[in-house]
Amino acid sequence: MIDIDQYAYNNNFSSFHPLEKSFFALFTILITLTANSFMTSIIVIAVISLMLITAAGIPFKFYLKLLFIPLSFLIIASITAVVSFSRELNNYFFYFELGGWFFGLESKSLNTAVLLFLKSFASICCLYFLTLTTPVLEIISVLRKFKLPEIVIELMMLIYRFIFVLLDTADLIRTSQLSRLGYSSIKKSFFSIAKLISNLFIRAYYRAQGLLTALVARGYDGKIRVLERKYSFSYKNIMIIILFETFLIIISIFGGGNFV
Amino acid sequence: MKKNKIVLTTSLIFTLLLIPRTVYAMHIAEGFLPMKWAGFWTVLAVPFLIISVKKVNNILKDENPGIKMLLALAGAFIFVLSSLKLPSLTGSCSHATGIGLGAILFGPWPMVLLGTIVLIFQAILLAHGGITTLGANLFAMAVVGSFVAHFMFKLSRKVGTPVWFSVFLAASLSDFFTYITTAGQLAAAFPESSGFMAALFKFLSVFAFTQLPLAIVEGLLTVLVFNIIQEYSKNELDELSIISRRKRHELS
Numbered sequence: 001m002i003d004i005d006q007y008a009y010n011n012n013f014s015s016f017h018p019l020e021k022s023f024f025a026l027f028t029i030l031i032t033l034t035a036n037s038f039m040t041s042i043i044v045i046a047v048i049s050l051m052l053i054t055a056a057g058i059p060f061k062f063y064l065k066l067l068f069i070p071l072s073f074l075i076i077a078s079i080t081a082v083v084s085f086s087r088e089l090n091n092y093f094f095y096f097e098l099g100g101w102f103f104g105l106e107s108k109s110l111n112t113a114v115l116l117f118l119k120s121f122a123s124i125c126c127l128y129f130l131t132l133t134t135p136v137l138e139i140i141s142v143l144r145k146f147k148l149p150e151i152v153i154e155l156m157m158l159i160y161r162f163i164f165v166l167l168d169t170a171d172l173i174r175t176s177q178l179s180r181l182g183y184s185s186i187k188k189s190f191f192s193i194a195k196l197i198s199n200l201f202i203r204a205y206y207r208a209q210g211l212l213t214a215l216v217a218r219g220y221d222g223k224i225r226v227l228e229r230k231y232s233f234s235y236k237n238i239m240i241i242i243l244f245e246t247f248l249i250i251i252s253i254f255g256g257g258n259f260v
Numbered sequence: 261m262k263k264n265k266i267v268l269t270t271s272l273i274f275t276l277l278l279i280p281r282t283v284y285a286m287h288i289a290e291g292f293l294p295m296k297w298a299g300f301w302t303v304l305a306v307p308f309l310i311i312s313v314k315k316v317n318n319i320l321k322d323e324n325p326g327i328k329m330l331l332a333l334a335g336a337f338i339f340v341l342s343s344l345k346l347p348s349l350t351g352s353c354s355h356a357t358g359i360g361l362g363a364i365l366f367g368p369w370p371m372v373l374l375g376t377i378v379l380i381f382q383a384i385l386l387a388h389g390g391i392t393t394l395g396a397n398l399f400a401m402a403v404v405g406s407f408v409a410h411f412m413f414k415l416s417r418k419v420g421t422p423v424w425f426s427v428f429l430a431a432s433l434s435d436f437f438t439y440i441t442t443a444g445q446l447a448a449a450f451p452e453s454s455g456f457m458a459a460l461f462k463f464l465s466v467f468a469f470t471q472l473p474l475a476i477v478e479g480l481l482t483v484l485v486f487n488i489i490q491e492y493s494k495n496e497l498d499e500l501s502i503i504s505r506r507k508r509h510e511l512s
Binding site: 002004005026029030032033034066069070073074076077078080081082083084085109112116119120121122123124126127128130131136139149151152154155156158159160161162163165166167170190191193194195196197198200201202204205207208209211212215216222 | 286287288289290291292294295298313316317320326328329330331332333334335336337339340341343344346365373374377378380381383384385386387388390391392446450452454458459462463466467480481484485487488489492493496
């Protein structure tokens with residue numbers, strides 16, 4: 001139902017230690033953001049995408065579709081960040097006029113916008129690397145190792161489980177509403193979706209009660225204990241990660257990184 | 261003059277193409293904020309999260325541990341709510357945040373924790389938002405969004421406006437202030453040459469196209485949802501006041 005989740009369980013990297021993958025993704029994001037260079041960002045985008053498509057076995061088409069999700073925000077926000085406006089015409093290479101104001105881009109600021117875009121895009125690739133190869137439960141187990149409060153971990157596990165239950169319910173209600181022309185006009189869609197949400201709320205409420213009853217019947221004392229899957233570290237992976245990160249740092253230092 | 265017109269039309273068409281088909285509330289994408297700003301917003305948001313965890317732990321201790329299931333389902337409910345396609349006024353399909361409804365039903369403090377978890381799952385499962393920008397998004401949505409909704413609801417109930425109007429104000433202003441906060445965060449990170457106020461104006465006006473209709477739609481929808489819940493499930497609302505610490509008369 002959620003595609004990313006499906007691939008997270010079904011890829012060639014799923015047997016690797018989650019700590020290795022999280023460290024790899026986070027450290028690469030960190031280097032990309034601090035290096036602030038075109039070269040580093042492009043290398044990260046290329047390497048991560050290649051790894052995901054060839055080695056991890058994520059279908060190219062699906063990966064492309066994922067990359068489009070944040071694209072509109074990225075383009076709009078990075079252009080907005082560098083557009084300048086004034087009463088008189090500066091040395092803009094592209095501009096338009098609106099109500100006596102000139103809105104335009106200077107060639108220097110276009111540079112900034114592209115860098116901003118590439119940096120963010122590279123870190124999004126890293127985030128995808130983590131989420132496409134590591135199931136949510138493993139990410140939660142990594143969080144547990146960092147000693148997050150028990151209640152946070154437990155709520156995360158429960159919420160992850162319930163998301164699918166509720167999505168399923170919402171899907172069923174929506175299908176039956178659609179088959180009764182529930183979304184045939186704007187007004188009808190408003191009332192239909194309101195009924196869907198309120199029904200979902202009530203069902204979630206009763207589901208919680210039912211679940212509690214079932215748990216209490218099995219000796220629930222406020223804690224849910226689960227076994228975690230055992231993973232072993234692979235020296236080969238750790239070596240590759242260290243080599244790649246060192247390579248990235250060296251490239252960033254000598255390849256025109258600005259380091260902010 | 262003619263050339264100017266052509267430039268204007270092409271740029272207008274370009275902007276129209278860029279306006280996203282699917283509108284989510286403003287999640288700042290992964291890696292968009294520079295490190296120092298990402299750190300700044302995280303540091304600002306963490307105290308709220310710590311207090312929220314403490315409050316939730318207290319509720320669990322005072323009442324029964326079964327509230328945990330209810331909280332978890334509330335969190336999942338908000339996630340699913342934010343993934344539903346809403347009918348939209350502008351032709352693009354938009355998504356609610358659910359923070360407003362959540363803050364009214366469950367109270368602002370539990371919502372900070374639930375909102376955080378929902379944001380993490382949106383980043384992991386739906387690719388909206390990110391890890392480094394989690395602090396900023398958390399502050400704008402879970403903290404500002406829930407507290408604005410809570411105080412607006414409280415205030416307008418005190419003034420004596422009808423419940424439906426209070427719900428509308430709470431939900432739509434919660435979205436509205438989230439939008440302003442996010443624009444402020446972006447402007448603070450990228451003041452460029454023109455300064456903070458000019459940058460704020462730029463970001464506010466660019467995102468107004470998607471976020472203002474969204475705030476109104478979410479406000480209307482929350483009223484409809486709340487009315488149905490109120491009509492058919494009064495008892496459950498009463499029981500929820502254990503979590504939200506809301507007085508009974510406020511909700512009816």
